Amino acid sequence: MLKPRFMGNGRRISACARRTATAFCARPLPAPMPRAHVSAVGIVPFGRLDTPLLTLARAAHNDLLRRSPDASAPDQLLLSCQEPGPFADIGNAAVAVTDALGLAGIAATRVDTAPSSGLAALATATALVESGRRKSVLVLGVETMTSAPTEEANRVLARMAHPLERRYGLTMGAQIAIMARRYMEQHGIDDAALADCAVKAHDMGAANPHAQFRGPIDRDTVLGSPVVADPLRLYHSAALSDGAAALLVSAAGPVRVAGLGHATDALALTHRTSPDRITHFAATRQAAQQALGEAGIAPSDLDVVETHDAFTPMEGINLEDLGLFPRGTGVARVARGDTRPDGAVPTNLGGGLKARGHPVGATGVAQIVELYGHLTHEPGLSEHPPRAQRPRWGLAHNMGGLGNNVLVAVLEGRP
Amino acid sequence: MSPPGVTVARCTACSIRLHPMRPDCTACRGATTSEQIPGTGHVVSWTRIERPPAGFPAPQRVVLVEADGPDGATVLLYAQATDDAVLQTGTRVQLHEATDATVRAEPR
Numbered sequence: 001m002l003k004p005r006f007m008g009n010g011r012r013i014s015a016c017a018r019r020t021a022t023a024f025c026a027r028p029l030p031a032p033m034p035r036a037h038v039s040a041v042g043i044v045p046f047g048r049l050d051t052p053l054l055t056l057a058r059a060a061h062n063d064l065l066r067r068s069p070d071a072s073a074p075d076q077l078l079l080s081c082q083e084p085g086p087f088a089d090i091g092n093a094a095v096a097v098t099d100a101l102g103l104a105g106i107a108a109t110r111v112d113t114a115p116s117s118g119l120a121a122l123a124t125a126t127a128l129v130e131s132g133r134r135k136s137v138l139v140l141g142v143e144t145m146t147s148a149p150t151e152e153a154n155r156v157l158a159r160m161a162h163p164l165e166r167r168y169g170l171t172m173g174a175q176i177a178i179m180a181r182r183y184m185e186q187h188g189i190d191d192a193a194l195a196d197c198a199v200k201a202h203d204m205g206a207a208n209p210h211a212q213f214r215g216p217i218d219r220d221t222v223l224g225s226p227v228v229a230d231p232l233r234l235y236h237s238a239a240l241s242d243g244a245a246a247l248l249v250s251a252a253g254p255v256r257v258a259g260l261g262h263a264t265d266a267l268a269l270t271h272r273t274s275p276d277r278i279t280h281f282a283a284t285r286q287a288a289q290q291a292l293g294e295a296g297i298a299p300s301d302l303d304v305v306e307t308h309d310a311f312t313p314m315e316g317i318n319l320e321d322l323g324l325f326p327r328g329t330g331v332a333r334v335a336r337g338d339t340r341p342d343g344a345v346p347t348n349l350g351g352g353l354k355a356r357g358h359p360v361g362a363t364g365v366a367q368i369v370e371l372y373g374h375l376t377h378e379p380g381l382s383e384h385p386p387r388a389q390r391p392r393w394g395l396a397h398n399m400g401g402l403g404n405n406v407l408v409a410v411l412e413g414r415p
Numbered sequence: 416m417s418p419p420g421v422t423v424a425r426c427t428a429c430s431i432r433l434h435p436m437r438p439d440c441t442a443c444r445g446a447t448t449s450e451q452i453p454g455t456g457h458v459v460s461w462t463r464i465e466r467p468p469a470g471f472p473a474p475q476r477v478v479l480v481e482a483d484g485p486d487g488a489t490v491l492l493y494a495q496a497t498d499d500a501v502l503q504t505g506t507r508v509q510l511h512e513a514t515d516a517t518v519r520a521e522p523r
Contacts, residue, residue, distance in 0.1 A: 177462040270433070273442045
């Protein structure tokens with residue numbers, strides 16, 4: 001009678017329960033499921049690189065091989081790339097990248113959930129490894145966005161929105177501007193506080209060897225920059241960027257994939273039904289609850305966080321949805337430094353999307369690389385350690401579209 | 416200009432109203448029917464887009480409106496404002512629907 005309880009995913013079976021089951025069941029239990037770990041990482045500096053997509057992919061893979069010469073050979077490649085056609089004139093992109101890496105022969109699949117593709121690829125790699133279907137999966141995130149003029153790039157990216165939203169000329173940034181204005185009016189946030197969120201992001205990027213923006217800025221720089229979509233200015237927006245990052249996911253490694261969450265919401269903002277849909281993202285809350293629940297930890301256990309701040313108001317708003325700050329306080333807490341390395345919730349210590357740069361397909365993978373740096377102390381990955389001496393738990397939050405395809409991953413370093 | 420009013424989706428099961436029109440309800444998955452609402456409401460947020468995507472003149476003035484429903488319920492929708500006077504939270508607006516299903520907002 002015990003057996004059906006142990007037919008699930010096996011994740012939560014304690015050693016004691018397993019012994020009990022073995023003692024009482026007529027048939028032996030199947031071997032425990034492999035657990036997915038991040039076993040190696042690689043990254044290139046992000047920016048306006050004037051470098052072909054396949055060259056960047058190779059460079060990130062080479063960085064992984066240089067850091068981890070003994071890394072196992074992958075038996076599948078998962079490509080995270082949102083727009084290989086419009087931005088790089090590449091079709092059949094999974095095999096184009098696999099071939100460029102000298103890996104032709106292995107399985108290759110492109111994963112696309114818009115800018116959350118990086119964590120979607122990690123989630124897919126985790127499922128492949130934990131099912132036993134694959135031994136070792138290479139997750140390669142890459143995007144080249146800067147060859148097109150900005151207006152054209154914005155037109156390509158605006159295709160993520162509902163067709164009627166696009167007919168108003170709404171970009172992702174313009175929709176975040178509308179959400180941010182409502183939030184600011186409800187919670188008494190002024191332009192100076194919002195500017196301080198951008199200052200914090202650039203301070204973090206200044207010490208990240210892979211960040212697009214490595215020069216600190218001050219409040220006046222932000223407030224003096226051109227308006228993109230009122231109240232958001234140029235310095236509130238992550239720049240168009242080129243970049244690549246890589247992960248190897250296998251059954252052993254220094255960082256465990258301890259929890260994953262994935263949730264969607266209606267494509268159009270006005271079709272959503274959560275009471276706070278004008279200011280917050282219900283899909284983030286759902287994904288976070290799943291991921292933290294699977295890891296068996298509370299938000300307060302987290303030592304370091306990576307959140308999807310494509311626009312600066314999102315750092316504080318997302319941290320509220322992730323359960324790390326009370327409602328209505330997040331943006332003010334970011335502005336006053338509570339997400340800096342010595343703050344209550346060390347977040348985006350590599351500059352986040354805002355200062356590291358946001359090559360959409362590479363972003364989620366870069367978030368995992370950043371957390372891997374904090375959890376393993378591997379040199380050359382992160383220069384702003386969180387206040388915890390030996391950080392154990394990290395969380396990455398990666399958003400596709402306007403908060404409508406959201407993934408959260410909880411990572412555990414070796415204690 | 417078209418007479419005031421906007422076509423919205425009304426759920427036949429839970430009565431929620433959604434814009435733009437869609438065949439099913441995002442709250443309960445019930446079927447919807449189209450319904451005309453009066454075309455009055457107020458601005459709950461707004462932006463003035465100075466750098467729109469390729470193909471749009473700058474600036475684009477977009478307001479998020481809570482439109483008044485016939486029975487006191489509201490409908491959330493985006494609308495284009497032709498004039499900066501509408502870009503103020505709380506402004507009462509009159510809504511008109513264009514042939515491409517976009518909505519225009521002007522001060523009442």
